[in-house]
Amino acid sequence: MDVTRRNEIMPADLRWLEAAARIAIPYRGTTAENPTVGAIVVSPDGRVLGRGVTATGGRPHAEPPALAMAGQGARGATLYVTLEPCNHWGKTPPCVDAVLESGVARVVCGASDPDPRTGGQSIAKMRAAGIEVVVGDNLRSIERLHEGFFSRVRRGRPFVAAKLAVSRDGMIGRTERGNVAITGEEARRWAHMQRAVSDAIMVGAATARLDDPRLNVRLAGLEGRAPLRVLVAGRSQLPQSLNQFAVSTAQQTVIIAENTHLESFSQHAEILGVAGKAGRPDLDEGLQALARRGIGSVLVEGGAGLNDALLDAGLIDRFHLLQSDVEIGANGVGATVHASLPERLAELGFSVVESRPLGCDMLTTFEKV
Numbered sequence: 001m002d003v004t005r006r007n008e009i010m011p012a013d014l015r016w017l018e019a020a021a022r023i024a025i026p027y028r029g030t031t032a033e034n035p036t037v038g039a040i041v042v043s044p045d046g047r048v049l050g051r052g053v054t055a056t057g058g059r060p061h062a063e064p065p066a067l068a069m070a071g072q073g074a075r076g077a078t079l080y081v082t083l084e085p086c087n088h089w090g091k092t093p094p095c096v097d098a099v100l101e102s103g104v105a106r107v108v109c110g111a112s113d114p115d116p117r118t119g120g121q122s123i124a125k126m127r128a129a130g131i132e133v134v135v136g137d138n139l140r141s142i143e144r145l146h147e148g149f150f151s152r153v154r155r156g157r158p159f160v161a162a163k164l165a166v167s168r169d170g171m172i173g174r175t176e177r178g179n180v181a182i183t184g185e186e187a188r189r190w191a192h193m194q195r196a197v198s199d200a201i202m203v204g205a206a207t208a209r210l211d212d213p214r215l216n217v218r219l220a221g222l223e224g225r226a227p228l229r230v231l232v233a234g235r236s237q238l239p240q241s242l243n244q245f246a247v248s249t250a251q252q253t254v255i256i257a258e259n260t261h262l263e264s265f266s267q268h269a270e271i272l273g274v275a276g277k278a279g280r281p282d283l284d285e286g287l288q289a290l291a292r293r294g295i296g297s298v299l300v301e302g303g304a305g306l307n308d309a310l311l312d313a314g315l316i317d318r319f320h321l322l323q324s325d326v327e328i329g330a331n332g333v334g335a336t337v338h339a340s341l342p343e344r345l346a347e348l349g350f351s352v353v354e355s356r357p358l359g360c361d362m363l364t365t366f367e368k369v
Helices: 011-027 063-074 095-102 121-128 140-145 147-155 185-196 205-211 283-292 304-312 341-347
Strands: 038-042 048-053 078-081 106-109 132-135 159-166 171-174 200-204 228-232 253-258 269-274 297-300 318-323 332-334 350-358 361-368
Touching (some): 011 038, 011 048, 011 078, 011 106, 011 140, 038 063, 048 063, 063 078, 063 095, 095 121, 121 132, 147 159, 147 297, 159 171, 159 185, 159 304, 185 318, 185 350, 185 361, 200 205, 200 304, 205 228, 205 304, 228 283, 253 283, 269 283, 341 350, 341 361
Parallel strands (some): 106 132, 159 297, 159 318, 200 228, 200 297, 228 253, 253 269
Antiparallel strands (some): 038 048, 038 078, 318 361, 350 361
């Protein structure tokens, strides 16, 4: 018998699961290698008795705080949780034990846990204890919330989203000058929010040298967010004066380098050596190395070279294109070596899933569907 069988899920269940996902979404990028789970305990008459989200650093998980908040009220109530409660000991006890002890009558999970240490075992335990368990199936809000964790566990690599700002004439900068102001303030705030909810931000060596980005989060109230800074090295050394090598107690830097080029670029950077060719690291191997390090989501802010290489390798899952009315003109650096970026994405099987203005700019998001 399949212990993860999908019992009937009611419209009210979907609404509560979406509510659990909403309270968790702002904390993506803060829970280390653990999924960012949301949990809500609801009484039989529809009152919220407790809420919980996976804490910063990944512990405690969402369910124990939500159940503790509900207290004795949890008995006979329903626990809505975006992911099957864990069944394994780590630095904390299995969450399924807290669920069993709480006395809840019903548990609605947004998805079963793909981690083999749980993988339906908690669902089986809860059902064996007489708890009614309902499991969602391919729910959009749940898949989106846990896309990084699911990708890391199922595919062995992080979920990769690329972001690129392009001028009206299809440029991303100027030759020998690098980054130029293309988008407006609203688009820049949006871009920093994408950094805030990502585990890591990746750029290539050319972007690092020319633009020297800080790769930090500069939003009021979110300055403490510290996504991992990832530099994809080429055949040449990277200057140790780069902003990415600045000493930081919170934000770390990783360099992905080909195995034969593992010179110490900086005492403040961790080197991930992977297979490659002629000094250039294999990008798939590099992403797998990040996944083994616990990284589930990567935001790529590279130039045309890195984006084209990742697209060629089939390693980008979502592409955010910010289009501006600004014109670069002469000496512009093209967004891609191909004729048109939207046409290139369409050829590779991407479709538009969102298009909306951000101030004076237009955001178009493409995904493989």
